[in-house]
Amino acid sequence: MSSARLLDLCxxxxxxxxxxxxxxxDFVCHDEAGYRELRDSGLLTPELFANLFALNEDKVxxxxxxxxxxxxxxxxxxxxQGALDDADCYGGQQYALVxxxxxxxRS
Structure with a gap:
């Protein structure tokens, strides 16, 4: 599933x-069918977020x-938040990494 498909479901x-x-x-779906598809797809996992943000899975x-x-x-x-090295003070850009x-x- 690509990010385009994720955006179709959410x-x-x-x-x-x-x-x-x-x-x-937050990933909020349009309807129940889309939610179940996303939930059951294995696309969004603790492992994905752990890998993207260099964390142990138990921190997700x-x-x-x-x-x-x-x-x-x-x-x-x-x-x-607000530290000198904080490049995204509100956290609003981090979803782009996902x-x-x-x-x-996909590629």
């Missing part, structure tokens, strides 16, 4: 701060919310 794909020490990623919080038709992933921020990784898998 009405919302975002990353944001979950406090100064964590980032959260991964939750499929059937009622909300959403997958939520939470990881430690690479640097504390989309890029999915595009690389």
């Amino acid at each position: 009405s919302l794909v975002r990353s944001k701060n979950a406090g100064p020490f964590e980032l959260t990623f 919080g991964f939750h499929a919310h059937d009622t909300a038709l959403a997958i939520k992933v939470t990881i430690p921020r690479p640097t504390v 989309l890029d990784a999915l595009d690389r898998e």
Whole structure:
């Protein structure tokens, strides 16, 4: 599944701060069929996020919310929010790494 397909299934794909020490990623699907397809595809996994952000898998919080038709992933921020080396103070650009990784898998 490519990032284009992910964007077809989801009405919302975002990353944001979950406090100064964590980032959260939300993948909210248009409908139940799309959610089940995404959830069961194995596309979004703790392993993917661990590899992308150089983490141990046990540091990746991964939750499929059937009622909300959403997958939520939470990881430690690479640097504390607002630190001098923080290139994304609000965490709003980190989802692009996931989309890029999915595009690389497709090629």
